[in-house]
Amino acid sequence: xxxxxxxxxxxxxxxxxxxxxxxxxxxxxxxxxxxxxxxxxxxxxxxxxxxxxxxxxxxxxxxxxxxxxxxxxxxxxxxxxxxxxxxxx
Amino acid sequence: xxxxxxxxxxxxxxxxxxxxxxxxxxxxxxxxxxxxxxxxxxxxxxxxxxxxxxxxxxxxxxxxxxxxxxxxxxxxxxxxxxxxxxxxxxxxxxxxxxxxxxxxxxxxxxxxxxxxxxxxxxxxxxxxxxxxxxxxxxxxxxxxxxxxxxxxxxxxxxxxxxxxxxxxxxxxxxxxxxxxxxxxxxxxxxxxxxxxxxxxxxxxxxxxxxxxxxxxxxxxxxxxxxxxxxxxxxxxxxxxxxxxxxxxxxxxxxxxxxxxxxxxxxxxxxxxxxxxxxxxxxxxxxxxxxxxxxxxxxxxxxxxxxxxxxxxxxxxxxxxxxxxxxxxxxxxxxxxxxxxxxxxxxxxxxxxxxxxxxxxxxxxxxxxxxxxxxxxxxxxxxxxxxxxxxxxxxx
Numbered sequence: 001x002x003x004x005x006x007x008x009x010x011x012x013x014x015x016x017x018x019x020x021x022x023x024x025x026x027x028x029x030x031x032x033x034x035x036x037x038x039x040x041x042x043x044x045x046x047x048x049x050x051x052x053x054x055x056x057x058x059x060x061x062x063x064x065x066x067x068x069x070x071x072x073x074x075x076x077x078x079x080x081x082x083x084x085x086x087x088x089x
Numbered sequence: 090x091x092x093x094x095x096x097x098x099x100x101x102x103x104x105x106x107x108x109x110x111x112x113x114x115x116x117x118x119x120x121x122x123x124x125x126x127x128x129x130x131x132x133x134x135x136x137x138x139x140x141x142x143x144x145x146x147x148x149x150x151x152x153x154x155x156x157x158x159x160x161x162x163x164x165x166x167x168x169x170x171x172x173x174x175x176x177x178x179x180x181x182x183x184x185x186x187x188x189x190x191x192x193x194x195x196x197x198x199x200x201x202x203x204x205x206x207x208x209x210x211x212x213x214x215x216x217x218x219x220x221x222x223x224x225x226x227x228x229x230x231x232x233x234x235x236x237x238x239x240x241x242x243x244x245x246x247x248x249x250x251x252x253x254x255x256x257x258x259x260x261x262x263x264x265x266x267x268x269x270x271x272x273x274x275x276x277x278x279x280x281x282x283x284x285x286x287x288x289x290x291x292x293x294x295x296x297x298x299x300x301x302x303x304x305x306x307x308x309x310x311x312x313x314x315x316x317x318x319x320x321x322x323x324x325x326x327x328x329x330x331x332x333x334x335x336x337x338x339x340x341x342x343x344x345x346x347x348x349x350x351x352x353x354x355x356x357x358x359x360x361x362x363x364x365x366x367x368x369x370x371x372x373x374x375x376x377x378x379x380x381x382x383x384x385x386x387x388x389x390x391x392x393x394x395x396x397x398x399x400x401x402x403x404x405x406x407x408x409x410x411x412x413x414x415x416x417x418x419x420x421x422x423x424x425x426x427x428x429x430x431x432x433x434x435x436x437x438x439x440x441x442x443x444x445x446x447x448x449x450x451x452x453x454x455x456x457x458x459x460x461x462x463x464x465x466x467x468x469x470x471x472x473x474x475x476x477x478x479x480x481x482x483x484x
Contacts, residue, residue, distance in 0.1 A: 011376070013358065013374050013384045013385060013387070013397065014358040014359075014384075014397070015358060015384070015397055015398055015399055015400055015445075015448065015457070016447050016448070018384045018397065018400070019400070019453065019457075020453075022384075023384070026376055026385070042376060043374065043376065044374025044375065044376045044385055044387070045374060046358050046361060046362045046365070046372050046374070046387065047358035047359060047362065049359075049362075051445070051446075051447030052445075052446050052447050
């Protein structure tokens with residue numbers, strides 16, 4: 001088990017999220033800026049159960065418990081940078 | 090082949106005489122599913138090469154057909170003797186045979202003619218069944234002695250049928266001037282089963298073969314066949330895929346999986362969540378073993394494999410369709426599941442029939458089939474190609 005990190009990113013591993021682009025998110029660790037890498041833990045999660053809505057929200061990711069719809073590697077990294085910058089202010 | 094009392098595993102290992110292209114022995118097994126029967130015939134044709142192969146193949150197919158049609162064994166053996174063509178050089182028609190017929194109660198009938206004796210291994214020793222001898226007069230004037238016996242098989246019994254290429258291997262060596270012999274073979278079998286009591290039919294057949302080949306210094310001096318039949322407790326597996334149609338069945342599903350004796354696979358994100366909720370056990374997903382073609386496997390205590398649903402099932406069905414021998418390469422979730430299927434004898438599939446609405450959108454980039462159809466396809470391949478016993482239950 002990893003030591004508790006500042007940011008916990010949970011990636012939905014359900015079928016819908018996976019085929020709607022979630023597969024690419026599993027490589028998130030490679031795209032994290034070096035400064036953030038130590039602060040972020042990445043985990044897989046069973047389906048969040050959001051699939052059955054009629055809006056396009058896949059793939060789903062949770063950052064510290066807050067859901068981020070239509071996630072992409074870019075979006076997650078940006079979000080993490082914003083969170084970290086806000087924290088530093 | 091399924092039996093009310095035990096599962097019967099039948100495996101053959103065969104090699105031809107050095108410098109020959111065809112094997113002069115023939116061995117064939119047939120499973121009659123409706124009658125729950127297994128018939129195995131081993132035959133050794135006169136001489137070696139193509140001619141022997143034809144004699145042996147004729148014998149086995151005749152014996153199989155007659156036995157399957159429930160003709161009396163006496164008539165079968167008489168007919169075979171009379172039907173075989175006569176060798177132009179030696180003026181004899183000749184091929185040996187052993188017929189084994191196991192019915193649904195585990196009763197075996199044996200007919201033996203001139204092959205090395207069929208060995209029945211039970212708990213450390215060899216059972217010798219009561220034999221009756223019948224003499225059949227043949228057209229060439231030589232009378233043939235055919236042995237008939239009946240045996241009631243018990244769980245953990247093994248039946249070993251070999252051709253004389255095995256028992257006569259190593260003939261002329263200092264230690265075995267008259268060949269390995271049936272006693273040498275018996276000791277070898279006993280030693281192997283004692284050191285590995287769960288040795289599969291396939292492994293044992295292969296080991297006997299390798300030893301006989303070593304006796305003959307790496308190249309057989311006669312065609313050699315070894316058929317091993319193993320009556321054992323079926324290896325069971327349960328596959329749960331899909332949420333039950335009615336929500337109140339969730340608990341039942343989880344309990345059935347939990348109390349199942351054997352290997353357990355859960356296939357599907359929602360299904361694994363239901364079971365995790367009902368059994369109050371956490372699911373952990375490992376992302377470090379990343380394979381781009383399928384979502385990763387998850388882990389839960391008490392469950393052997395948890396995978397994603399429809400994409401993995403689709404891949405499993407494709408792999409099963411394409412493999413020819415019983416080996417699968419790779420370590421992905423689908424490959425793991427296929428390997429577990431192949432290592433089991435009886436498979437119970439608990440198929441939930443609730444349809445995932447999210448998968449019914451025709452705009453999705455991937456074709457998502459309905460789970461029920463994929464499961465049906467996998468079941469029929471496992472049944473027809475790999476002779477597994479499959480039971481599907483829709484929830």
